[in-house]
Amino acid sequence: MTHIISLTITLSLLWLGLSGHVEPLMLAIGVASVFLVLFITLRMEAVDHTRYPIHFTSSLFRFWRYLVREIILSNIDVIRRILTPGKSISPQMITLPLPQKSDLAKVMYANAITLTPGTVSVQLDRDTIMVHALSKEAADALETGEMASRVPDDEASS
Amino acid sequence: MMYAAAATAILVTIGLALARALLGPTVYDRILAVNMIGTKTVLLIAVFAFLSGRTDILDIALVYALINFIAVVAVLKLVELGYLFTSGDTEEQEAKPE
Amino acid sequence: MILEMLSWVFLVAGGLLGIIGGIGIHRFPDFFSRLHAAGITDTLCAALILSGLGLQSGFSLVSFKLVLIFAFILFTSPTASHALANAALHGGVKPQLDD
Incomplete structure (x- = not known):
């Protein structure tokens, strides 16, 4: 039930943000479309823990902050490799274990x-993930498992 | 002025990606290039919206971002399986994603 | 004035990153390494250009739409990359490895 309510609020805010109209007629159309989407979603039985996760917000934000820093650093690294003349890459194919328990956390990690x-x-796969890395350094950094330990999992936060 | 500079840079990138799409060599290189062109097009539309001063155009960029993703996945499925839809349930097993 | 300068910097940096990514997909030898070059243009390049535009629009519905566009790109691009890599692996593309 909380999922349905929060989905309704999200959809309404999304509609308002995209249209920006507050006239009565447009609002009525907006409410109608929100309920139509809600009806279709319920009919698909797509409102549950996995597809609409509201249960770990704070750890999710911490993970995003970490991820942004990581993305910027690795961007700079790949840019350096592109601009370095000659052979600057050492591609690797590695297989890593997946320590996460829930499917959602596995997908977030991937x-x-x-x-x-x-x-x-x-x-x-069920408990391993195959990763192609551009360089040995990137592969080694992943193998330390730091990113894996930062992904919010169901057990860790709820 | 700065929008024009950004738009030019994006157009150059699209040109480079288009060259990759034409050169290949594998079909996946081409799809990768097309995916990149799609992402750049979203950005180009967003920059164009500011360039022309009509920010309503941003809605088109939003829709394009979604269509681009669906198109890439659909093309990949077509390339991998050789068909998009099956008639009936004869090839149900093969159609299952990995 | 400072805002103007900052959005100049963001837009130009974003454009340059795009071009570098474009060079990258020509420079790298095989499909899987090209995937990484395309990854640059999907993440930091898009982020810089969209935030450069966002600085111009200020806090309004327009910037909300820019954030939404960025969120869509951020959610869809890794999925598309993964689908591409997976399909290429099953399609028999051999990655050039270095050990």
């Missing part, structure tokens, strides 16, 4: 790996 340039998750 997405975080892909989002930082220099590492791309190639294949995701």
Whole structure:
């Protein structure tokens, strides 16, 4: 029930932010569209813990802050490698364990790996992940497992 | 002026990505280049909205960002499987994503 | 005035990063390493250009839309990259590895 309410609030804010109209007619149309989307979502049975996560906001923000720093640093690293003349890369294909318990945390970890340039998750299995890294340094940094430990997991925060 | 500079840089990037799309060599290189062109186009539309002073155009950039993603995934599926939709349930097993 | 300068810097830096990414997909030897070059243009380049625009618009509905565009790019681009890499691996593209 809390999921449905918070989804309704999110959808309404999204509509208001995208349209910016406050006339009665437009508001009525907006309310109608919010309820239509809500109806379709409920019919798809897509409102649950995984698809609409509201349960770990604070640790999520901490993870995002870490991720932004990581993205900027690895961007600079890849830019340096592009601009260095000659052979500047040493591609690696490594397999890492997935310590996360929930599927959502696994997907977030894989997405975080892909989002930082220099590492791309190639294949995701039940408890391992295959990563292509642009350089030995990037692969080593991932193998220390620092990013993995920062992904908010279900157990750690709720 | 600064919007024009940013738009020019984005156009150069699109040109480079287009060259990669034409050169290949594998079909995945081409899809990668097309995906990059799509992302740049979103940015180009956003810059153009400010360049022309009509910020309503940003809505188009929003929609384009979504369409671009769906298009790339659809093309990938077509390349990998050889078909997009199956008639009936004969090839249900193959159509399952990895 | 400072805002003007800052958004100049952001827009030009974003444009340069885009061009560097464009050079990167020509410079790197195989498909998987090109994927990383394209990753630059999806993350920092988009962030810089959109925040440069956001500084010009100030805090309004326009900047909300810019944030939303950025969020869409941020959510969809790793998924597209992963789908591409996975499809390439299954399609038989051999990555050039270095050990």
